[in-house]
Amino acid sequence: MNDSATNTTFSPALLYLNTTVLNITSYQNSSLLAVTNATTSSTSTVTQPRPQTNSTLATFTTLATLTTLTTTPAGTLASINVPYMAAELVIAFLSTVGNLLVCAAVGFNRKLHTVTNYFLVSLAVADVCVGALAIPCAIMTDLGIPRHNLYLCVLMLSVLIMLTQSSIFSLLAVAVERYVAIFMPFRYHSTMTPRNALLVILITWVLAFLIGLVPLMGWHKTPPGDGFCFFVSVVEMTYMVYFNFFACVLTPLIVMFLIYAQIFLTVKQQMRRIAADRGGQANSEGATNIKKEMKTATSLFLVLFLFTVCWIPLHIINCFLLLCPECYVPLPLLLTAIILSHANSAVNPFLYAYKMKSFREAFKGIFLCCRGSGEGQDHHDDGRVATIHKS
Known part of the structure; x- marks a missing residue:
């Protein structure tokens, strides 16, 4: 139940998503089991002359619930x-x-x-x-x-x-x-x-x-x-x-x-x-x-x-x-x-x-160089590109 229904993640950071979904799934399992047990108890009270059949039904219902929850693909x-x-x-x-x-x-x-x-x-x-x-x-x-x-x-x-x-x-x-x-x-x-x-x-x-x-x-x-x-x-x-x-x-x-x-x-x-x-x-x-x-x-x-x-x-x-x-x-x-x-x-x-001013100026230089080299293909007489490369 715990491993198959867990939402898959990666890294120490993503570990927490796994654990949370695991807790949520466990909570849902407990809730559904509680409802199943309550239904089973109610059925057993009403149909006391057939205890073996009700016990089998309760077991089947519980197993069916667990199978549905634990076989849900993690990718879903x-x-x-x-x-x-x-x-x-x-x-x-x-x-x-x-x-x-x-x-x-x-x-x-x-x-x-x-x-x-x-x-x-x-x-x-x-x-x-x-x-x-x-x-x-x-x-x-x-x-x-x-x-x-x-x-x-x-x-x-x-x-x-x-x-x-x-x-x-x-x-x-x-x-x-x-x-x-x-x-x-x-x-x-x-x-x-x-x-x-x-x-x-x-x-x-x-x-x-x-x-x-x-x-x-x-x-x-x-x-x-x-x-x-x-x-x-x-x-x-x-x-x-x-x-x-x-x-x-x-x-x-x-x-x-x-x-x-x-x-x-x-x-x-x-x-x-x-x-x-x-x-x-x-x-x-x-x-x-x-x-x-x-x-x-x-x-x-x-x-x-x-x-x-x-x-x-x-x-x-x-x-x-x-x-x-x-x-x-x-x-x-x-x-x-x-x-x-x-x-x-x-x-x-x-x-x-x-x-940091030095990094800021370096980033500007890189962007200007990239833009200047792109414009230089169509504007060969643009002196600004030469200035940038010179600097």
Whole structure:
């Protein structure tokens, strides 16, 4: 009853849709059984001279009800949720296109070749994979695909876990890089070299890959007999809560928030000290550099804050589902949390364009180049295209 009637989903985020439909189905089963039992009791009271026939009828009615509920194809339940799937496809498109634009901006603009931006590119690559791989796989597993292939199923269900972990490690690398830039400025250029940044990115992806594949190493449930690839039927909730959330998500987030808190407090104290030394005028070169670092740190902290806002609700609901199985969670709330978590992959390019002038100018340059190259086919004498390419 539980496995076959569960609405199929994918990823730690989509786990909650599975569990909710499971709870709703169980509730419907209980209600129908209660009605069946009530009908059976009533029939037994009226037809006491034929107890054996009524008992057989009651058993047949109960079995028929359970058979109808448990043999309903999972795809039937999933196909009803058209708005949810449409929202997933829109997020997948925005995430893929937007983060590819971020990678192109850093790749083609030498001014953006900084260690910080290398880590942001790593974050963008993870978000591109969410849009191009994870969400399409989520739609596939929503239909129970692949079937009767446990290892491929667990591998697909682990993709978003791996990508989410890579995003967290990239954000942690950005926070540490900002910490070194502000608290150890004389050692920054010798420590935060492009080579070291690429090495850190490689390490973060390897660690994220290993953490995401822990279920494939054996920490998973025995699949149901029907062979459908359901997240809730395959992935252990203890892994999702105790290992993935508490150890691999919550702990790095706490460390990052402490780093940014110390950065903001220290920069504020330095600004006050410079203003006091200058008699209330903080227009020196040091103050200008500090303001620039503060602005950059604020923008990057906003990226971290949005990531936390988008993902923590799902993890909290996950904890409720594991630690309080009898607690009822409304389906609309879960769907909102799922969409919110996936939307985080699409929001960062908009944030960069709004908060960071260098990215905004790079995006404009890319759009103008694309439009200029298209117009140049018909207007060869347009000097504006040459100017753009020259710049």
